[in-house]
Structure formats: C-alpha cells, structure tokens
Amino acid sequence: MTGVGVVYRRELKAYFNTPIAAIFIAFLVLFLSFWLFLYKPFFAFERAEMRSLFAVMPWALLVFAPAITMRLWSDEFRVGTAEVLSTFPLHTRDIVLGKYLAALSVLGASLLCTAGIPLAIGLLGEPDWGPIIGGYAGCLFIGAFFVAIGCFASSLSQNQVIAMLVGVFLGIIFTLVLSPMFAAILAAKSPALARLVEQAGVISHFDSIERGVLALSDVAYFVAGSVLFLALNTFNVEWKKY
Numbered sequence: 001m002t003g004v005g006v007v008y009r010r011e012l013k014a015y016f017n018t019p020i021a022a023i024f025i026a027f028l029v030l031f032l033s034f035w036l037f038l039y040k041p042f043f044a045f046e047r048a049e050m051r052s053l054f055a056v057m058p059w060a061l062l063v064f065a066p067a068i069t070m071r072l073w074s075d076e077f078r079v080g081t082a083e084v085l086s087t088f089p090l091h092t093r094d095i096v097l098g099k100y101l102a103a104l105s106v107l108g109a110s111l112l113c114t115a116g117i118p119l120a121i122g123l124l125g126e127p128d129w130g131p132i133i134g135g136y137a138g139c140l141f142i143g144a145f146f147v148a149i150g151c152f153a154s155s156l157s158q159n160q161v162i163a164m165l166v167g168v169f170l171g172i173i174f175t176l177v178l179s180p181m182f183a184a185i186l187a188a189k190s191p192a193l194a195r196l197v198e199q200a201g202v203i204s205h206f207d208s209i210e211r212g213v214l215a216l217s218d219v220a221y222f223v224a225g226s227v228l229f230l231a232l233n234t235f236n237v238e239w240k241k242y
Contacts, residue, residue, distance in 0.1 A: 003090040007098025008105075011072065015106050024068050025110045031060060032114055053117070054135040054210050058175055058202060061107075061143045066167025068106050069150030070160040072099045073237070078158040096234045100151050107143045111136060130212040138209035141222040142202055146171055148229035155236045174202045174225075 015021040035056055075081075118132050146167075153167035154160075176182070178201030187194040198204050202225075205218040 003094035004098045004101070007090070007095050008101050011099050011102030012105060015068075015102065020071075021068075021106050021109070024064065024106065025113050028060065028064055028110045029113050029116075032057075033117060051131070051135075054131075054138070057135070057139050058142055058206055061139065061146050062171040062175055063168055064110070065103075065107065065143060065146035066150040066153060066164045066171065069103045069147055069154050069167065070164040071154070072103060072151055073154040073233075074158055074160045074163045077155075077240070092237050093234050096151065096230055096237065100148060100230060100233075103147050103151065104144055107147055108140065111139055111143070131210065134212035134214070135210045137214065138206045141209060141219065142206050145174075145202060145222045145225045145229075148226040148233070149174075152229045152233040152236065155233050155240075174200075177201075179203050 032053055035053060118127065118129075121127050149170045150164075150167040153170060154163040156166055157163045178197050180198050180201070180203055183194040183198035183201075186197060199221075202222075205221045208215055208218050
C-alpha cells in the first residue's frame with residue numbers, strides 16, 4: 001500500500017471510529033432539510049427544484065469543511081505525533097494528500113446522505129435532473145476547495161478552534177469578499193478589476209456548474225485552488241520540521 005493509502009486509512013478510521021463523522025453528517029443533512037422544506041417554503045413555490053438549497057450550499061460548506069478538517073494537523077502538532085510521522089518513510093506530500101482525501105471522503109459521504117432530498121422531490125413532482133446533478137457536482141468541487149483550505153488552516157495552529165476560524169475566514173474571503181455582489185460595486189469605477197474579483201471568487205464558478213454548465217475554466221479554478229492550498233499545507237508542515 002502506498003504512503004497516501006496508509007495515511008488515508010488511518011485518518012478515515014479516526015473519523016468513523018468516533019462519533020465525529022456521524023455528528024457532522026447528521027448536522028449537515030438536518031440543516032439542509034430544514035432550510036429547503038421549512039425555512040424556505042418549498043411547497044409554496046409548487047416547483048420541483050433545489051435552487052434554494054444549492055444557493056445556501058457554499059455557505060454551509062464554508063463552515064462544514066473547516067469543521068471536519070480542524071483536527072487533522074492541529075492534533076498532530078498538539079500531542080507531538082507530527083514529529084513521529086516525520087520519522088516514517090513517508091513524504092510530507094503523501095501525508096498531506098492522505099489526510100485531504102480522508103476529509104474529502106467524509107464530505108462526499110455527507111453529500112451522499114443528502115441524496116434522500118432529491119429522491120423525495122422526485123416522488124413529489126417531476127424535477128429537471130440536469131440542474132440537480134450540476135448542483136451536486138458544484139458542491140463537490142467547492143467542497144474539495146474548502147477542504148483544502150481547511151487542511152492548510154489546520155496546519156497553522158495547535159488549537160482546533162483557531163484552525164477552524166482561520167479556515168472559515170479564508171473561505172469568507174473567497175465567497176463573500178471575492179463575490180459577484182462586491183464585483184458589481186467595483187464595476188462603476190473599474191470594470192476590469194470587477195471582472196478579476198468575480199473570477200477570483202468561488203460563487204461565479206459554482207453558479208456556472210450549478211446551472212449544469214461544466215466549463216473547463218470552472219473545473220480548472222477549483223482544481224488549481226485545491227492544489228494551491230495543499231501545496232501551502234505541505235510547505236507549512238515542512239517548515240515546522242526545522
């Protein structure tokens with residue numbers, strides 16, 4: 001088994017041998033169900049769609065991803081097991097990737113557990129499955145990006161709460177600060193800067209995929225962003241060795 005696989009299995013067991021993963025998954029499913037069926041008057045719209053749910057997904061994942069990643073490196077540095085890991089015949093990039101894939105698996109399992117929502121909508125009406133599938137693809141891409149941010153944030157502090165807050169803060173920058181709304185404010189003074197701000201944020205790319213348009217530029221954005229923060233995670237862990 002490769003180094004990535006060893007670390008992946010170790011972290012996945014840590015998630016599912018304790019109530020951590022179950023609690024996070026249940027919380028996400030309950031929150032999304034409440035948002036769609038109770039907070040937003042789903043039945044009043046008389047339309048079999050999930051647009052209101054996908055509209056809130058970036059904000060839910062903005063908090064959910066740092067919550068499931070906050071312990072990945074913080075605990076290692078706090079109890080000293082990071083030093084033990086550094087003595088193993090494993091590259092730092094393998095450890096980083098293994099931890100990342102484990103957290104991404106928990107996020108994927110969480111999204112899979114919400115599959116009952118579109119199935120229920122399918123029983124109640126005749127939804128357009130294209131936007132629903134596109135919405136879930138967008139959630140997976142943006143979730144992978146936020147998980148990478150959370151992994152990097154976890155490597156910055158021994159305190160899990162601080163790691164989560166840093167992850168949420170970085171997510172807010174990419175979601176709220178670099179948003180179409182903020183870009184619209186800048187458009188009057190500098191249209192070029194407004195376009196740059198909008199393209200640097202996650203919302204415009206997520207919205208495109210959520211509408212069912214899987215453009216290469218949107219996929220490249222999320223992949224490149226995830227790779228960037230995983231690289232920063234690797235660099236930070238390497239730097240702390242010395």
